[in-house]
Amino acid sequence: HEAGLHGFWREYKNTFSQIENIGLDVDQVLSPYSPSTLFSRNGKVATAPVIVDEGESNTAPQLRDLSEQSLRKYVAANLPPPLDLPLLTQLGDSASNGKGDGRLDPIDLASGVGLLGAWADFEQESAASWANYDSQPASLLFEKAGVSDRLFEEMVSPLLHVLPMCPAYDCSAAAALSCFHVFALQSRGAFDVRWCRGSISSLIFGPWQMQLADRGVAFRGGTKVSSIEKKDTNFTINLDDSSESIECDAIVLAVGAVAAGRLASSS
Secondary structure, three states: OOOOOOOOOOOOOOHHHHHHHOOHHHHHHOOOOOEEEEEEEOOEEEEEEEOOOOOOOOOOOOOOOHHHHHHHHHEEEOOOOOOOHHHHHHEEEOOOOOOOOOOOHHHHHHHHHHHHHHHHHOOOOOOHHHHHHOEEEHHHHHHOOOOHHHHHHHHHHHHHHHHHOOOOOOOEEHHHHHHHHHHHHHHOOOOOEEEOOOHHHHHHHHHHHHHHHHOOOOOOOOOOOEEEEEOOOOOOOOOEEOOEEEEOOOOOOOHHHHHHHHHHOOO
16 A cells, blocks of 8 residues: 555445455544645645534525525535535635735636536546546546636645645646546535544555454565566466566466566566
């Protein structure tokens, strides 16, 4: 797994299910859902609250007073995602660059409405939709949608570095829309996030390894796979510069692109 801090968003249902399959209590391993704060190079841009409160009922909130916060909650509860999230998000003053041009204004936020057409058109499970939007970079998508330079710089670009982990010019429009779908569009509260209460290695991967070992799985830590050979219907995995080999009938490669390329060139 990758190094660094990792959030567990509400739609990580397969991950939560696997944690339970290991025999762990998700609530003991992960923190409660907490607000998410987005930073750009100019400072804090916005703080997104927890949209779904586990302690509240599923009924729409009542408009009890005419305060700004109550009005926002009432309107947001009657809007589909992702329209509810911007309405509840608290904008920060990211104008710490001294120029006073970092803070988003209503016109900047309104410029994001142009993306709704692409969001509605993109189908997450459609190969044709992926092929269509894969043919253009995300930067072109945002430009055609009319996203303002300030909204792109302060919010869209930081989100791309957090979600697909690449700049807009190096990310396909399909990849960007897919990430936005998972983290904002898929369901109400999809952007809600929780965090591991300690090291992921010790709290999740350690117990998982122990469970697999109890089921007879052997682990070879620090062993380097040199090459893979196919023989009829079976495979030979050569280890440590072919000083040892393992015969098997199936292989699962859980490695990064660089390691996969190295194995492919030597096999």
